[in-house]
Amino acid sequence: MNDSALQAAKAQIEAACAVAGKPVIRTFFDEPTFTATHVVHDPVTRRAAIIDSVLDFDQAAGRTSHASADAIIAYVHEQKLTVDWLLETHAHADHLSDAPYLQQQLGGMLVIGREIVTVQNVFAGIFNEPTSFARDGSQFDRLMSDGETFAIGNLGAIALHVPGHTPACLAYVIGDAVFVGDTLFMPDYGSARADFPGGDARTLFRSIRRLMQLPDETRVFLCHDYKAPGRETYVWETTIGAERTGNVHVHDGVSEDDFGTMREARDKTLGMPRLILPSIQVNIRAGHLPEPEANGVSYLKLPLNLL
Template structure:
């Protein structure tokens, strides 16, 4: 079994980590959770982040064979569709994305012809699916809780766990978005912590508490020893009490209501209207302020 070379890319405005991993033997690789830049004041999208990834794979000589999302993100737009067009690589996400599409189709009151069958991606992964990136085996783990569609990709000794675990000094991610569940999140994290202790865990976000530098990687052993939410091996109820109380104090991500409209479309803007422009909708008074 080959283990991947992992290159992280930091997006400071959204606190997001994007990844390119590849097999050194075959130079085949995959991109995980790429960011499409968005300026909410002007409504403008741009591809600076995606172009950084594109430059890296071209300069390194990586043949990208997959562009992968872990879930429809609430705090940044996905550039999976743009990169797929540039690289000719297929896109993938977890099969339960259809439930997220149905949920947010209702919240946004999208037209009846908006597809909620996941057809915006080339492949919908099921629990336990496996595929190869060169000589690196990749296994799909369903990891619901943060969202109902969240999955993790375990590529050799590297686990890309999206917004399920944070870095050990931040604990775990919130579970109060529509479709989220602290019970499911606890179960998902227990499954991740059951991976071998040497597994490298790559997170989706980091907010650098206490002024430290941003970080993206820790081992399973690190999380067992020092993750602030799991080092004392809490019971499900203890964890849920802590997680739910914390979530009640958190505001919605600034880009959430914009981002979900893009990300349930696989990273595409809404269909252009009669004047040739795309528009985002804002559901008024749906979410209560905190």
Template sequence: MKPEVFGFFDEATNTITYVVRDPSSAKCAVVDSVLDFDYASGRTDTRSADVVIEFIQEKGFEVEWLLESHVHADHLSAAPYIQEKTGGKIGIGQKITEVQDTFGKVFNEGTEFQRDGSQFDRLFGEGDSFHIGQLRGDVMHTPGHTPACLTYVIGDAAFVGDTMFMPDFGTARCDFPGGSAEMLYQSIQRILALPDETRVFVGHDYKAPGREEFAWETTVAEQKAFNVHVGAGKPAEDFIAMREERDSTLAMPRLIIPSLQVNMRGGQMPPAEDNGKTYLKVPVDGL
């Protein structure tokens, strides 16, 4: 089946949120939503999520799933906010527990922070499936960028999160805790083994040099032939060397500190303190 896919580009974080609809019903899923956050003021805003909610409501769609491809380090998830407005279950990869354990220690969250993935409604593993109306979705565990990364294959469409970008931009970094260039290469080979005509929807776009417009849809065939990091049969050893050298030069994402603390909680803020205020921690020299 060929789902209807609608992309919403957030220019502040270069993130694409997707609404994926079963063509035979009004059922849909939302993939990788964005909660706006101004770091300087510490203020959140729901304008990006509200655009998606308004679209869903105008179309008369019914949300069954709010899917996270992984714990994002560059934007905050709006999944709980959208869930409150539209319903649906929040899903993420079952390896979220590893990410929670790692960053629970980084942010010294203590024993009150549950590291069992219970903040989410469904933890997906390799080979799991789910439905959006009559449309089947299959789960591929595609680690490398993070241990918990998933690719959701829904009909003829694959939502790859940060694993791969558009062919002219390449692939994701692998230098976060639990990341691995070797694992990423293996994960990408699994994605490239999907049928050539499979539509590939990427989690971010940064408009590669020479390209004038943002883009987020390609195909497996185009990735196999033209991806600048893995295309044309590039061997694993060349990719790993390139990726590790490149990653060593990259700065941390601008919103990594608030994003990790919120996203590992399923998009919820940390508990309020005794004055009723919510705080995010900055681990000095901790990342």
């Protein structure tokens, strides 16, 4: 992670906050997986990006469907948007991505962080993937590195590498907003777990503190919300200032050691995410199902007594 990338992101946000033309953001919340999918567009050119989509999955029946994605497609058509980007913040362990279906229907370049190759190599071993499974990220259209820039119409965008939850996590700064994936939750809920393969609590702390150097007014959009105790509604938008001063796990004054000790102890009490095994197998393939077998059917593996 380099300081020049962060400085560029800060300058972009400050410029966006000073002028009109901030990104328009519409969020679609999938309650079964507690996932927020964000559609971001430039109000001038109407170019757009879709961040962290959801494939509907009935695990008991082994059936997939596209109701969540179809709602996004209807919105894109209604708003007369052109989708340039399908952005993944990381290889999710709690829901399956529907990026390939959205790409088929709307176009756009499918993007994830360059360190997805690390995740692919780890889980290829866990799932005993065949040699035909590429471990070089080639299932995606573009692998982004820390500080890499792109555009959504007239809106500048910068990728920031924020590992800790997974090695490949990216946050996307778009205009005056940052999309942080699972790195942070709402201030009253805290932070992401860091006990998946390749995760690390102290690395996560450093990534969070890096994000908290962005201007206080930066709009923060989260990938998940689980309703903190005492809160009755789902929320997925806050600000860097609110996170920095009020996050229950990592507000100003919390040290790396304090956070690491808390996060590691807390993670030991957590069960495996309900959809982790199907999700990872699909998401390391950029949302594609495993290759069909001789009978034309795709299968997901369930490793026994391994994890």
